[in-house]
Amino acid sequence: MQNPFRDRIVPDPWHPSEIDVQEIHEDIYNICKEALATVRKHKQSSSVLIFGEAGSGKTHLLSRFKTPLSLLSSSHVLISIRMQTTRNRIWRHIQKTMIDNLSKKIDCQWSQLELVLYSHLFLQLDKQGIHRISSKTQLKKLFNSLAEELDLSYNFCRILEHIVQRNHLRAAISWLKGYSLPEAEQKALELISEDTNNSNEEEIARDRVLEICRFITSLLPIVFCFDQLEALQHEPGDTSGLFGFGQAVRFLYDHTEHVLFISCIQSFFVYYLKQHMMEPDFAALSIQQGTLNPLTLDQVMLIIQARLHTVNHLPWNIHDLLIAFQNDLKNFIGTNGRTAREALGFCADLFDSWEKGVRINTGRLQAEQSNEHFLNQETKQRLENAQMQVSYEQTDEIIGNYLYRLIHIFYDQCAEQDKFQKKDIELCMESNNQLIGISLCNQEDMISLSARFKRLDQLIQKNIYHSVVIIRHHDLTISDSAKKTKAYEQVLQQHPIVRFIFPSNEILAAVSVYGSMIFDAKSGDLVNSWIALTEKDVITWMQKHIDPLTLNFLKNVIEGNG
DSSP: OOOTTOOOOOOSTTSOOSOOOTTTTHHHHHHHHHHHHHHHHHOOOEEEEEEEOTTSSHHHHHGGGOOOOOTTOSOOEEEEEEOOSOGGGHHHHHHHHHHHHHTSBOSSSSBHHHHHHHHHHHHHHHHTTOSSOOSHHHHHHHHHHHHHHHTOOHHHHHHHHHHHHTOSHHHHHHHHHTOOOOHHHHHHTTOOOOOOTTSOHHHHHHHHHHHHHHHHHTTSOEEEEEEOGGGGOOSTTOOHHHHHHHHHHHHHHHHOSSEEEEEEEEGGGHHHHHHTSOHHHHHHHOSEEEEEOOBOHHHHHHHHHHHHTTOSSOSSOHHHHHHHHHHHHHHHHTTTOBOHHHHHHHHHHHHHHHHHTOOOOSSOOOOSSOHHHHHHHHHHHHHHHHHHHOOGGGHHHHHHHHHHHHHHHHOTTOEEOGGGOOTTOSEEEEETTEEEEEEEOOOSOHHHHHHHHHHHHHHHTTTOOSEEEEEOOTTOOOOTTOHHHHHHHHHHHHSTTEEEEOOOHHHHHHHHHHHHHHHHHHTTOOEETTEEOOHHHHHHHHHHHOOHHHHHHHHHHHTSOO
């Protein structure tokens, strides 16, 4: 028989549990709902900071904001972002994840982005007294009018045109995510060259995020849900990630309208968050605050009743079953209450014990399996999923988000050195008094790649680094026609301190899985049965069980002999 209490983890608001008891945390939901109503009415941005214990239902609460959109509805756009990134990639992470969310289909055949886009076109047609779009020329004119109204760039409007016409969709979405496109795809998309020589990649991503916000918020409010803020603190004493996040949120708050920011953290982390953010940043993040308190026995019984009603052909009388649950839960819940995760875990074991006719210890629970067995199985499942989804386009984000955290597990004396980080160096580390500069060179545009190679050559000649590691995906080749790019590549290969590393999709999948598991554990979201594993649990397991291919990749980055 299916145990109705086993699906305890809500991974993100887009994959909520099918069962939602509205009375649970209704007070905090009402705070968020009223804040959104104010944002919608006054078109003035606001924020709510939610804190609670790990497993208290923060993500489940956010899933209530996943509402259907329709053309010209009075709903909102939902952007859910887990902050599994580094301080140097916050804007790029927001941009990429924002487009992932906008691309999701919602209860119909269209994505959030398409519905906003069609709503804009509908309004433009109405303004101009036109009944339908009869030609590509007319469509372009509509977008030109929209660009003038909302201060949208030429390239952004061309991308939106292709989405409407369903042309070059993969390339169009990749451009919106900030991925590099080959010259042929840029030409097919009718894009013009953008001067980025005086801007770094974070600034470019920030400007794109603002442009997307302007496009959406002229019609609908955006609800940004930021989760796993704990992941931004990579090690004890590290404050830069929290500081950078605070700066980003306040920048968005100051430069947008019609936006609600909802941020979720564990209760113990509120102190760190407030201490390591500038006061105006924390104020922008926490205009309103709310605590997800532990559940009482009565609240847990509401969840039990709702879940039991989903089971067909229960072998017990439901009234008697509810009484049995209540009797066994009294001591477990106690006067202090329990988190939703703990309560559901306990109920799952009770349900199994009654089905098998074996009593359990009602004072406490044990995990269903050892941490080692759980992590082995969890890693295997995640790797299978990641290997089906990962692509060369994700090289920069995966390596950029997770590489340092994994290196630090196996080289604990290896430390970041910010003052030596230059424009084309994604990460600078010091190991055994040796400075290692890491550059991600996964551009498909040969002009951009050639320019980066040239700048790296000039940087190397300044003798700042003892070694420079250039990472480029195995499948990204340099065409024979890109003679200048090949020439600069050969120059770099001749430098004795330079080494090229060409990771495969297999390596990318493994790095993303190991890295995400560490961040999930740090945020209290990696759970064996009802018990959250600690970051230390995962690191200890990883030091023994990481696969040799990934370990050799990490060694190659630091030592050059992997």
